[in-house]
Amino acid sequence: MxxxxxxxxxxxxxxxxxxxxxxxxxxxxxxxxxxxxxxxxxxxxxxxxxxxxxxxxxxxxxxxxxxLRYVDDRAFAESKAAAMGRRGLGARRVGEALRHAGVQEADREAVAADSAEDAVESALRFAKRRRIGPFSASAADPDLLRRQVAAFVRAGHAPSIAWTIARLAPGADPSVLIEDGGRNKPSPSDWEL
Incomplete structure (x- = not known):
């Protein structure tokens, strides 16, 4: 046939x-x-x-x-940033995704301010998803700790927040970081093991 x-x-x-x-x-x-x-x-x-x-x-x-409001860059940016934050991605990664989507700089900056306020919560969601720091089964050795922090940074989180969360003991209460708002961050000299 x-x-x-x-x-x-x-x-x-x-x-x-x-x-x-x-x-x-x-x-x-x-x-x-x-x-x-x-x-x-x-x-x-x-x-x-x-x-x-x-x-x-x-x-x-x-x-x-x-x-006609069929297209709203600001609403798109807010929705995209919220979704990425729920997945545990950091402000830098969110900003790059919005820039790639063509969101104007003024709208990106407004949304970035909101993302910065939720930086610690987003980082904790990432840690929970990846079983890092207080969500891990056992303490990490120095090489694993560096790899975990590198994963945080690739996900768009600040190194200071990444080191703080990754160094928390398994089972530790991370709610202190949320209440603190990430203000008690280590200095860059603390980033080395």
């Missing part, structure tokens, strides 16, 4: 209406930013081409979606 290949014609080039339909469909399905919407529309234009005589209205379409 042979299968005949269907001849597929190239997709029809986009016009203003089709571009708007694509934008609406995208913001309907995904929480996004203006920058990501622009990237999506630009990709679709590369794939299908443009039919109009004037340039495609990608920027004005993204701005109009923002005016």
């Amino acid at each position: 042979s299968y005949a290949r269907r001849a597929t014609s190239p997709p029809k080039p986009l016009d203003a209406e089709a571009l708007e339909r694509l934008a609406l469909r995208y913001v309907e399905r995904y929480a996004t930013t203006r920058a990501r919407l622009r990237q999506y529309l630009a990709r679709k234009l590369r794939e299908r081409g443009w039919e109009g005589a004037e340039p495609p209205p990608v920027d004005s379409l993204a701005e109009r979606m923002a005016e």
